Amino acid sequence: MDSSTQSTKILVVDVATGRVVASGQAGHTVSSGAGRESDPEQWWSALGEALRQCGDAAQQAAAVSVGGQQHGLVTLDAQGRPVRPALLWNDVRSAPQADRLIEEMGGAKVWADRFGSVPGPSFTVTKWAWLTEHEPEAARATAAVRLPHDYLTERLTGAGTTDRGDASGTGWWASSTEAYDDDILGRVGLDPALLPRVVRPGEVAGTTRDGSDLPFAKGTLVAPGTGDNAAAALGLGLRPGTPVLSLGTSGTVYAVSRRRPADPTGTVAGFADARGDWLPLACTLNCTLAVDRIAALLGRDREAVEQGGGITLLPYLDGERTPALPGASGLLHGLRHETTAGQLLQAAYDGAVHSLLGALDLVLDADADRSTPLLLIGGGARGRAWQQTVRRLSGRPVQIPEAGELVALGAAAQAAGVLTGEDPAAVARRWGTARGPVLEAVERDEATLERISGVLSDAAPLLDRA
Ligand SMILES: Nc1ncnc2c1ncn2[C@@H]1O[C@H](COP(=O)(O)OP(=O)(O)O)[C@@H](O)[C@H]1O
Numbered sequence: 001m002d003s004s005t006q007s008t009k010i011l012v013v014d015v016a017t018g019r020v021v022a023s024g025q026a027g028h029t030v031s032s033g034a035g036r037e038s039d040p041e042q043w044w045s046a047l048g049e050a051l052r053q054c055g056d057a058a059q060q061a062a063a064v065s066v067g068g069q070q071h072g073l074v075t076l077d078a079q080g081r082p083v084r085p086a087l088l089w090n091d092v093r094s095a096p097q098a099d100r101l102i103e104e105m106g107g108a109k110v111w112a113d114r115f116g117s118v119p120g121p122s123f124t125v126t127k128w129a130w131l132t133e134h135e136p137e138a139a140r141a142t143a144a145v146r147l148p149h150d151y152l153t154e155r156l157t158g159a160g161t162t163d164r165g166d167a168s169g170t171g172w173w174a175s176s177t178e179a180y181d182d183d184i185l186g187r188v189g190l191d192p193a194l195l196p197r198v199v200r201p202g203e204v205a206g207t208t209r210d211g212s213d214l215p216f217a218k219g220t221l222v223a224p225g226t227g228d229n230a231a232a233a234l235g236l237g238l239r240p241g242t243p244v245l246s247l248g249t250s251g252t253v254y255a256v257s258r259r260r261p262a263d264p265t266g267t268v269a270g271f272a273d274a275r276g277d278w279l280p281l282a283c284t285l286n287c288t289l290a291v292d293r294i295a296a297l298l299g300r301d302r303e304a305v306e307q308g309g310g311i312t313l314l315p316y317l318d319g320e321r322t323p324a325l326p327g328a329s330g331l332l333h334g335l336r337h338e339t340t341a342g343q344l345l346q347a348a349y350d351g352a353v354h355s356l357l358g359a360l361d362l363v364l365d366a367d368a369d370r371s372t373p374l375l376l377i378g379g380g381a382r383g384r385a386w387q388q389t390v391r392r393l394s395g396r397p398v399q400i401p402e403a404g405e406l407v408a409l410g411a412a413a414q415a416a417g418v419l420t421g422e423d424p425a426a427v428a429r430r431w432g433t434a435r436g437p438v439l440e441a442v443e444r445d446e447a448t449l450e451r452i453s454g455v456l457s458d459a460a461p462l463l464d465r466a
Pocket residue numbers: 004005006007247248249250288289292302378379380381382383384386
């Protein structure tokens with residue numbers, strides 16, 4: 001199961017062959033305006049709806065697992081009901097709290113060394129700090145704090161659990177000790193007893209409980225689950241040295257590493273993966289939704305791009321995380337009488353992809369082979385304009401796995417792993433999930449990359465403005 005920002009997607013997968021036997025999908029509502037919030041109860045209903053679409057196949061599941069959007073703050077009361085809607089990863093209201101926490105703990109390097117990441121407003125700890133300041137009564141009513149995948153796993157098993165992959169995006173799990181950090185929890189006034197137990201990779205988180213209206217047989221095994229990016233890494237059977245670029249609501253670029261990341265610039269988040277290795281990752285807030293919005297404003301199909309024109313469009317409609325400009329808005333430069341709508345749309349793709357590719361070398365180990373194809377996944381990977389933009393701006397071969405829904409496939413591989421005792425990444429490789437056409441490398445479009453970098457630095461005072 002993949003409970004990501006825009007929807008829940010479910011795959012029922014045959015353990016022996018990796019064949020997708022059935023699938024389902026149901027949408028989520030995300031609030032607009034100043035914040036980004038979703039109702040966790042709606043994620044649960046969407047899970048039920050998507051499972052119903054899977055028909056009888058879902059009843060045959062021997063093991064299940066949930067991958068979920070990272071970082072979201074889910075606050076539950078003593079009855080396990082949400083105190084308020086979840087604050088999502090792309091809600092930038094906690095930017096001041098992030099700045100304050102960085103300073104209070106001794107600066108960005110201290111954070112990177114101890115926690116693996118320098119927390120921006122996406123990190124859960126900053127959201128909790130925001131809640132205690134802005135809605136103290138909601139914080140006081142909170143009896144349990146969960147991430148999106150923890151919330152759903154707990155509704156399946158009745159036990160409060162998480163895993164190292166998703167815990168590493170909270171800001172209160174230290175990658176240096178692989179444990180919750182009492183110091184930061186004390187500073188933000190969060191009792192560690194409110195947090196879920198971190199289950200080990202390969203451990204069974206529980207079994208499905210009685211009385212749920214889901215179609216699973218009682219006693220179905222529930223695997224630990226993880227964050228959606230770590231789940232996709234499992235789903236691809238990813239090995240160190242192969243970079244992934246994911247185009248969904250968020251844009252992400254990441255690779256598996258054996259070395260614990262610690263980037264004091266904050267560009268790379270030093271996440272743990274779901275197996276025991278690490279997942280250095282950079283993330284943008286503006287990817288497919290932002291480009292689709294610009295296409296809609298222009299009244300054009302998302303594929304109706306035209307090259308040329310020398311336009312720069314920074315599509316920071318939600319503020320931005322990479323580069324770290326939470327208060328920024330979109331910016332257009334280079335408009336002329338002869339500029340076409342198709343060129344404007346292409347510029348939006350270029351702006352979105354530029355931010356991700358800028359971080360590509362930073363997530364790869366120094367000794368990684370730069371000619372390895374870039375794996376392109378997420379909803380946007382199906383689009384030709386996205387594929388061609390990534391190809392032109394990366395100068396690398398680009399491989400597009402035929403399997404859609406790699407997050408759900410990764411969760412399925414994890415579920416298969418608890419059933420058979422196999423490594424989930426080995427399961428995914430056995431299933432051949434990364435198979436797909438490779439687009440050959442073309443010469444990198446350095447001129448466009450340089451132009452965008454130039455506008456970014458020239459417009460810094462405007463983009464910094466909230
Ligand atoms: N054929 C396609 N071409 C381009 N973009 C697509 C296509 N199909 C879906 N998308 C994009 O994929 C996005 C959803 O991607 P997905 O990875 O499922 O998001 P999330 O996991 O964040 O919910 C949508 O915003 C849509 O723009």
